[in-house]
Amino acid sequence: MNKAVSYLPPGAAPPGTAWFLATSKSGLGHLRRISNIAVHLAQDDTRPVLGLMTNAEVSGLEERDQAAYSHVRLAERAQMASRLAAESVSGVIVDTALVPGIERQDSPLVLVLREMPKDRLEGFRLPGGRPWDLVIVPNPEDHWMPDTDSGFARDIAAVGWIYRPSDALPRPPAPSPRLLIATGGGGKADGATRLRRQIDDMITSLRRRISKAFTVEQALAARAPSQARLKEADRVFDPGGALNDCFGAADIVVSTAGYNSVLELAATDTPTMLVPIARSIDDQLARAELWGPRLGCYLNVAAPGMGLDWLAYQIETPSRRPVWNLGPSGGAEAARRILRLLS
Structure with missing residues (x-):
């Protein structure tokens, strides 16, 4: 665990913390995508304090990802909203997860919505008629966009693929592939x-x-x-x-x-x-x-x-293939849009 990260009990976060919520028990996909955004957000001096709430240890994250958060809190998905209810929160960013009760938060709500089957999309609508303040779609607009009505979100933005560029390890000579x-x-x-x-x-x-x-x-x-x-x-x-x-x-x-x-x-x-x-x-x-x-x-x-x-x-017959041009990572654009919403 990176020294910049500390696990906090309920109620110990600084006022005005922006919370990133992600599930990570069965894989690190949500956590890595949302942390990519957090890393870009952490580079802006005007951003709020950033916290991460997840339902499993974050040992699979790189140190730079861990360092984006001032603190981390462990909570089951069903408990996340209640854990935030008693705190001063500047915003909540959720990665493709259903968090019961999150619609009762007074602060702006952001959903990072990865592509999914159309019949599962309605499950991500907030209860009670409240729209998401911002939905970030982590792919180019011509790849996939959620087919929703205006009540689903106030703003929906495709930001491009959110990914980590690879710093390829050297390939030492090997006797076999x-x-x-x-x-x-x-x-x-x-x-x-x-x-x-x-x-x-x-x-x-x-x-x-x-x-x-x-x-x-x-x-x-x-x-x-x-x-x-x-x-x-x-x-x-x-x-x-x-x-x-x-x-x-x-x-x-x-x-x-x-x-x-x-x-x-x-x-x-x-x-x-x-x-x-x-x-x-x-x-x-x-x-x-x-x-x-x-x-x-x-x-x-x-x-x-x-x-x-x-x-x-x-x-x-070993060979390589062309690198696929993904364009710049959308993490930076997602961070800019979140910061604009929270400012």
């Missing part, structure tokens, strides 16, 4: 088990099929369920907050199709196979179908042999 498995915890325990079996079976098939040696490295955080640990991995390591840098150092990556991972991979030249997993408010299959051909391929459960063919080819 390095295949990095970055499928995280696979969601909950049952999902982790299914995904682990799927990946293990794929690696076993590759080793039987091709004669060229290759090394399998699995990036797995300490908080991931034990069911996610691959039996076929030659090395398992905890990347901490620097998984994006590991992406550029690998020869091939197999990754789930979460928002952050896909963008961080797009910013590298590493051939990638995307593996979509089921998420309640995130259509990873749609994302994999779009980004898979751009980054390499995606694992289609209807035709798994195609993914195996692609991996075998990449191992036998």
